[in-house]
Amino acid sequence: MFQKIFRSYVDSFSDLRREVWLLALITFINRAGTMVIPFLSLYLTKNRGFSLEEVGWILTFFGLGSVTGSWLGGKLVDSIGHYKTMAGSLLISSVLFVLLQFPSSFWGICAGIFLVMAAADIFRPAVFVAISAYSKPQNRTRSVTLIRLAINLGFSAGPAIGGLIIASAGYSGLFWVDGITCLLAGILLLKLLHPKKAVENIREVNLDPQRVLKDFPYLIFIGAMVLFGFIFLQYFSTMPLFYAQEHGLTELEIGILLGMNGFLIFLFEMPLIKYLENKKVTAIFHVIIGTILVGLSFLAINLTGWIGVLVIGMILMTVGEMIAFPFSNTFALTRADKGKQGSYMALYSIAFSISHIFGHNSGMQLISKFGYVFTWNVMIALAAVSCGLLVYLAYLLKKETSTNI
Numbered sequence: 001m002f003q004k005i006f007r008s009y010v011d012s013f014s015d016l017r018r019e020v021w022l023l024a025l026i027t028f029i030n031r032a033g034t035m036v037i038p039f040l041s042l043y044l045t046k047n048r049g050f051s052l053e054e055v056g057w058i059l060t061f062f063g064l065g066s067v068t069g070s071w072l073g074g075k076l077v078d079s080i081g082h083y084k085t086m087a088g089s090l091l092i093s094s095v096l097f098v099l100l101q102f103p104s105s106f107w108g109i110c111a112g113i114f115l116v117m118a119a120a121d122i123f124r125p126a127v128f129v130a131i132s133a134y135s136k137p138q139n140r141t142r143s144v145t146l147i148r149l150a151i152n153l154g155f156s157a158g159p160a161i162g163g164l165i166i167a168s169a170g171y172s173g174l175f176w177v178d179g180i181t182c183l184l185a186g187i188l189l190l191k192l193l194h195p196k197k198a199v200e201n202i203r204e205v206n207l208d209p210q211r212v213l214k215d216f217p218y219l220i221f222i223g224a225m226v227l228f229g230f231i232f233l234q235y236f237s238t239m240p241l242f243y244a245q246e247h248g249l250t251e252l253e254i255g256i257l258l259g260m261n262g263f264l265i266f267l268f269e270m271p272l273i274k275y276l277e278n279k280k281v282t283a284i285f286h287v288i289i290g291t292i293l294v295g296l297s298f299l300a301i302n303l304t305g306w307i308g309v310l311v312i313g314m315i316l317m318t319v320g321e322m323i324a325f326p327f328s329n330t331f332a333l334t335r336a337d338k339g340k341q342g343s344y345m346a347l348y349s350i351a352f353s354i355s356h357i358f359g360h361n362s363g364m365q366l367i368s369k370f371g372y373v374f375t376w377n378v379m380i381a382l383a384a385v386s387c388g389l390l391v392y393l394a395y396l397l398k399k400e401t402s403t404n405i
Contacts, residue, residue: 012142012274019134020143022192024150027127030090030185031154032161039162043171044109054106056361061110063357065117067350073122074346082129082342083195089122090186096120098179101172121353125345130193132333132341141283141330145273148325152262212343217396218335220389221284222351225328227386228291229355230362231298231379235261235317238363242372247307257310261318269322276323283331284397288390290324293317295383298376 044050044058069089076085096116103112127147135143165173212218236258243249243257276286297316300309329348336344366375 012270013146015136015139016143016146017134017136019193020131020146022188023127023130023134024146026185026189026192027147028150028154029181029188030123031151032157032181039166039171039174040113043174047171048104048109050106050109058106058110058113059360060357061114062117063353065114066121066353066356068114069118069121070124070346070349070353072118073125073349074340074342074344076122077126077129077342077345078340079342082126082133083189083193085126085342086123086130087186087189089119089126090182090189092119093123094179094182094186096179097182098175101175121349124349125342128329128333128345128348129336129341132336139277140333141277141326142270142273144329144333145270145326149266149269152265155262212340212347215335215338217393217400218332218344218347220393220396221328221331221335222347224287224291224386224389224393225348225351226354227382227389228294228324228328229352230359231294231382231386232317232321233355233359234298234363234375234379235314237360238367238375241367242301243310246372247310249310257314260311260314261321264315264318265322269326272319272322273326276327282394282397283327283334284390284394286327287324287331288387288394290320290322290327291383291386291390293320294324295380295387296320298379298383302373302376302380 040059040062044055050058073085073089076088093116096112096119100109100112100116103109131143131147132140161177162174165177240254240258243254244251249257293316297313297320300316301313303309332344332348333341338344363375366378
């Protein structure tokens with residue numbers, strides 16, 4: 001039985017192209033090296049002496065840089081291609097991460113973090129388009145899932161290594177390692193995924209590409225993703241406070257609970273996606289199911305004060321995330337075939353950047369004024385609105401298909 005389960009798990013990784021695996025390796029190195037970000041608030045308060053209010057504004061520039069980078073990345077992909085865009089992003093980021101340790105004034109750090117995030121997030125639309133270029137159409141969703149797995153593993157390893165670096169070499173060492181790993185990822189990209197070596201899918205040239213801002217169904221989809229991101233991010237900003245203040249969990253217990261998310265994704269996401277890929281339903285149907293599950297996680301927490309419900313809530317959220325993110329990404333990539341891929345994937349990235357800008361702060365403000373129960377009810381309502389938009393999108397897509405027949 002266990003041998004059968006193991007074989008099924010291994011098979012879920014089969015049929016993925018060499019280029020997708022190399023892209024996953026580069027993404028892992030890049031994300032594992034991004035150690036400054038998890039420690040940014042601590043660095044700004046303890047090392048630079050900024051107040052929480054000032055840190056809040058600096059993090060706003062973090063979000064604005066992310067939006068700018070995503071938009072610029074989309075434009076660059078459409079003009080010079082994904083390979084040059086990714087390479088440029090990694091190499092420029094490597095220099096900017098090292099330089100970020102030197103500004104000491106408030107506005108200097110705001111400008112620095114804006115430029116770093118703008119350069120770093122140019123990578124995001126480019127990597128989505130690269131997935132489309134390197135993966136077979138039938139396993140595109142699993143290719144997305146492999147990249148997500150690399151990102152999750154990178155973000156898991158990064159903070160642990162970062163903590164050791166801070167303890168031994170201080171924050172300055174962290175910036176240097178960030179820069180060096182970005183440079184390493186960039187060099188690997190230039191060597192391993194050079195257009196002369198990497199095999200790409202033959203893509204038909206669209207002589208009349210649809211403008212992304214005129215694609216009404218896609219804009220509905222982006223609206224739903226902004227709301228989904230807003231809800232999802234509460235688990236990594238306001239929810240840890242809820243665990244500590246309402247249930248008395250220690251930092252270690254909170255870490256274990258949050259770590260469960262990454263562990264479940266590592267074990268089950270790829271087999272789950274392989275299983276769901278074979279179902280004869282649309283990608284949007286899967287995104288709706290994922291959104292419902294995330295909404296139900298907040299409902300479960302609000303129904304009882306039993307501490308065990310925190311584990312149930314985390315499992316519901318994680319399964320919802322595992323379903324919603326890969327299939328939403330697949331829908332965006334498929335829709336991007338109608339127009340300029342870079343612009344479409346940039347808007348998809350920007351949706352989550354917007355969630356970052358407003359999600360953390362809004363959640364904190366709601367809790368401060370109205371408490372946790374009311375805040376979780378707001379998240380349930382937003383999940384319902386997101387599902388409503390996705391159902392409307394499914395209707396529009398069905399209408400669109402019948403019109404084209």
